Amino acid sequence: xxxxxxxxxxxxxxxxxxxxxxxxxxxxxxxxxxxxxxxxxxxxxxxxxxxxxxxxxxxxxxxxxxxxxxxxxxxxxxxxxxxxxxxxxxxxxxxxxxxxxxxxxxxxxxxxxxxxxxxxxxxxxxxxxxxxxxxxxxxxxxxxxxxxxxxxxxxxxxxxxxxxxxxxxxxxxxxxxxxxxxxxxxxxxxxxxxxxxxxxxxxxxxxxxxxxxxxxxxxxxxxxxxxxxxxxxxxxxxxxxxxxxxxxx
Amino acid sequence: xxxxxxxxxxxxxxxxxxxxxxxxxxxxxxxxxxxxxxxxxxxxxxxxxxxxxxxxxxxxxxxxxxxxxxxxxxxxxxxxxxxxxxxxxxxxxxxxxxxxxxxxxxxxxxxxxxxxxxxxxxxxxxxxxxxxxxxxxxxxxxxxxxxxxxxxxxxxxxxxxxxxxxxxxxxxxxxxxxxxxxxxxxxxxxxxxxxxxxxxxxxxxxxxxxxxxxxxxxxxxxxxxxxxxxxxxxxxxxxxxxxxxxxxxxxxxxxxxxxxxxxx
Numbered sequence: 001x002x003x004x005x006x007x008x009x010x011x012x013x014x015x016x017x018x019x020x021x022x023x024x025x026x027x028x029x030x031x032x033x034x035x036x037x038x039x040x041x042x043x044x045x046x047x048x049x050x051x052x053x054x055x056x057x058x059x060x061x062x063x064x065x066x067x068x069x070x071x072x073x074x075x076x077x078x079x080x081x082x083x084x085x086x087x088x089x090x091x092x093x094x095x096x097x098x099x100x101x102x103x104x105x106x107x108x109x110x111x112x113x114x115x116x117x118x119x120x121x122x123x124x125x126x127x128x129x130x131x132x133x134x135x136x137x138x139x140x141x142x143x144x145x146x147x148x149x150x151x152x153x154x155x156x157x158x159x160x161x162x163x164x165x166x167x168x169x170x171x172x173x174x175x176x177x178x179x180x181x182x183x184x185x186x187x188x189x190x191x192x193x194x195x196x197x198x199x200x201x202x203x204x205x206x207x208x209x210x211x212x213x214x215x216x217x218x219x220x221x222x223x224x225x226x227x228x229x230x231x232x233x234x235x236x237x238x239x240x241x242x243x244x245x246x247x248x249x
Numbered sequence: 250x251x252x253x254x255x256x257x258x259x260x261x262x263x264x265x266x267x268x269x270x271x272x273x274x275x276x277x278x279x280x281x282x283x284x285x286x287x288x289x290x291x292x293x294x295x296x297x298x299x300x301x302x303x304x305x306x307x308x309x310x311x312x313x314x315x316x317x318x319x320x321x322x323x324x325x326x327x328x329x330x331x332x333x334x335x336x337x338x339x340x341x342x343x344x345x346x347x348x349x350x351x352x353x354x355x356x357x358x359x360x361x362x363x364x365x366x367x368x369x370x371x372x373x374x375x376x377x378x379x380x381x382x383x384x385x386x387x388x389x390x391x392x393x394x395x396x397x398x399x400x401x402x403x404x405x406x407x408x409x410x411x412x413x414x415x416x417x418x419x420x421x422x423x424x425x426x427x428x429x430x431x432x433x434x435x436x437x438x439x440x441x442x443x444x445x446x447x448x449x450x451x452x453x454x455x456x457x458x459x460x461x462x463x464x465x466x467x468x469x470x471x472x473x474x475x476x477x478x479x480x481x482x483x484x485x486x487x488x489x490x491x492x493x494x495x496x497x498x499x500x501x502x503x504x505x506x507x508x509x510x511x512x513x
Contacts, residue, residue, distance in 0.1 A: 156300055157338035157404075161411060162327035162355025167362055171351050175342040 038220060045228060046221035053210060053229055059124050060206035060233065063199065064192035067131025072185055074132070075139035082140060083147035085155075086173065097140070105137030109195050113204040124205035131192050131199070138191075139184050146180035147173065182248045186241040193237035197230045207233075250276040250447050251297070251415055256306035258292050258471075266292040268471040269306070274415075279441050279448045281458035281479075284468035285491050290451040293468065294417045297449075298330045299323060310415065328355035331408030333437070335420035337400040339392040345403050346388045349375040352410035371410070378406040382436065398429035402436070409440060416441060416448035423453055430454065434461045455482065 080086045082097035113130035120126050150173060158172035200208020207230060214222040251274040258267040266289040274280060282290050295301035297308055299315060308315040315326055331352070339348045353371045354362055361367065379385045382402040387395060392403065401421060408416060421437060422430035434450075438461045441448045452458045458465060459479040467475030467490040474490050475482070484496035 151338075151341075153334055153336055153338040154340050157332065157334055157407070158340070158351060158354065160298055160300060160327060160330070160332040160417075161352050161407070162324040163351075163362075164324060164354075164359060166359050167354045170359075170363055171340060171343075171354065175340050178342065 042220035042224040044221065045225035046219075047225065049222050049225050050229070053207065053226065056200070056205075056207040056210045057229060057233060059127075060196045060200075060208075061193065063124060063127040063131055063196040063204075063206050064189060064237070067128045067196070068135055068185065068189045068192050070128065070132035071135030071139055071188065074136045075143060076181075078136065078140040079143035079147060080169075082144040085150070085152070086147055086169075097144075101137040101140045101144075103137070104133050104135075105141065107134070109134035110198060110202060113199050113202050117203050122203035122205070127196060127199045127204035127206060130204060131196055134195070135188050135192060139188055142184045143177065143181060146177045146184075150176040179248055183245055186244045190237050190241040194234055197233065250274055250311060251449075252307075252309040253297070254307040254309070256293070256296055256308065257304050258289070258296055258301065259304045266471050267296065267303070270468075270471070270473055272466065272473070272476075274447050274449065276414075277441070277445045277447055278464060279438055279450065279462050280464040280466055281462040282449055282451045282466050282468060283453075283455055283458055283490065284474075286453075287470075288468040289471040290468055291419055292471075294332075294419050294449060294451060297415075297417060298327050298332065324355055328411055329413055330415045330417055331411045331413035333401070333404050333408050333416065333418040333421050335423045337397070337404045337424075339400055339403055339407075341391070341393040343392060344388070345379070345384065345390055345392055345395070346375060348392050348403050349379060349406045349410055352407040355411065374410055375406070378409055379403075381440075382406060397425050398433060401425065401429075401433050405433075405437060405440065409444070413446065416446055416450075418448055418450040420451050420453065422457065430457060431460070438462070455487065 078097050078100055081088065081093050082101060084090070084094070087094045087097070109130045112133050113126060116126040116130050120129070154176065155168060155172040158168050163171065196206055196208075198208050200206045200210065201212050203209065203212075207226060211223065211226045211230075214226060251272075253270055253272040255269040255271060256267055257265075257269050259265050270293060282293065284290055292301055296303040297310075297315070299318075303316055306316070310326060310329060313326055315323070318326055340351065343351070347365070350365075350367050350371060353367060357367060357371070376385065376388070379388055382405060384399060384402055384406075387399065387403075392400065395403065404421075416437070418437060421433055425433060434457055437448065437450070440446070450458070450462065459482060462479060465475065465477065465479050465482060466473060467486065469490050475486050487496045488494065
């Protein structure tokens with residue numbers, strides 16, 4: 001028992017020492033003063049700058065909304081191909097669909113934006129595509145889990161009437177997953193508003209672009225205003241999604 | 250009308266659910282399929298409309314052999330067989346009317362069904378059926394707002410609007426209370442009588458089966474153990490189907506219930 005404690009303390013001290021060596025302590029001791037300095041420079045925010053922010057905020061909301069819509073269009077067929085009970089082929093199609101889900105989910109939208117800016121140039125469009133790609137995996141994963149959890153007896157009943165494959169889909173499956181679908185869509189839109197605010201940092205349009213520009217010229221009053229606007233946008237998104245989700249469920 | 254020839258189903262796990270079942274159902278006959286859980290009752294019913302693919306054997310519906318049909322022809326054949334389920338299997342989030350009309354899916358094209366533009370004759374028939382089972386007022390309610398007995402009536406309407414020749418009924422009363430169970434069984438048998446439909450009814454409740462049907466089939470471990478009139482169900486026969494148990498109580502109960510019903 002005591003040996004364990006001793007070992008633990010020894011490891012802790014050793015790690016502390018390593019971190020300490022890698023830290024420039026002067027900057028750390030300096031931190032409160034700098035923070036205070038920035039705070040005094042940043043307050044009060046430059047309120048009249050808001051006139052120039054309308055457009056970027058609108059862009060940001062558009063990136064989130066269009067990105068989510070494109071993502072859903074792709075995610076729905078992918079989800080049906082990935083779900084065990086609806087996939088056309090478990091051996092070939094399902095692994096491909098799962099690969100799409102995993103690969104789009106594993107890379108952050110900021111990195112997608114960096115790649116896409118290199119490919120299609122900077123701007124809002126790159127942001128939309130970045131958000132869309134990142135969201136496909138997320139939406140498809142949640143949706144295919146919802147599809148796998150449906151009540152099979154309803155599907156059986158529709159099949160037994162002599163309905164075609166597509167009719168079974170629209171009557172037996174779609175009504176069952178519709179609430180899940182709406183919930184996923186709104187949830188992802190909410191996340192995407194937050195993600196799209198940073199996309200501008202790498203040049204993919206929206207309010208992040210303004211933030212980057214202001215940071216570069218050390219215009220702290222503008223930075224603080226932008227942060228407030230982002231906060232407002234996120235709160236708005238959260239409020240809308242809460243309302244919509246409340247209406248569905 | 251319906252003829253099964255050495256119908257066999259072996260599941261992938263090796264379970265022999267049906268072992269060479271031969272059965273002939275004449276037009277307009279209502280028969281009950283009894284047997285312990287796992288005897289293959291559900292499998293038998295589902296092998297007829299191929300919700301479960303039989304391993305071997307033949308199923309004749311009139312002049313059509315069902316086991317070799319391609320998908321398209323199978324869908325056409327399924328229109329002739331209405332199915333009623335244990336847990337009702339209604340599409341919970343659709344309205345009662347939509348659920349009834351879904352019985353016409355085999356006759357209506359995809360786009361028409363998607364946009365809910367059913368032929369007026371179908372809609373009229375749906376109203377007529379809902380009126381017949383006493384649910385006319387519920388037509389626009391969502392299916393999940395209904396009680397168990399009401400849901401099963403909707404299930405019956407959905408099966409009948411197909412204009413079938415045969416009803417496949419899977420445990421119609423297993424989720425219902427005793428009174429509702431009887432009402433539902435009576436309704437099914439009345440409707441079969443009105444329309445001259447044949448029906449195969451899977452049922453757990455032996456007493457209930459005896460009250461309503463003309464013929465009883467006993468299934469045990471996938472093979473037919475008994476085939477005869479309901480009065481011929483003696484304790485010996487029930488023992489052969491279900492195993493050793495004191496059956497006198499069950500059978501006496503039937504007689505008492507019979508009198509009770511007559512008294513009503």
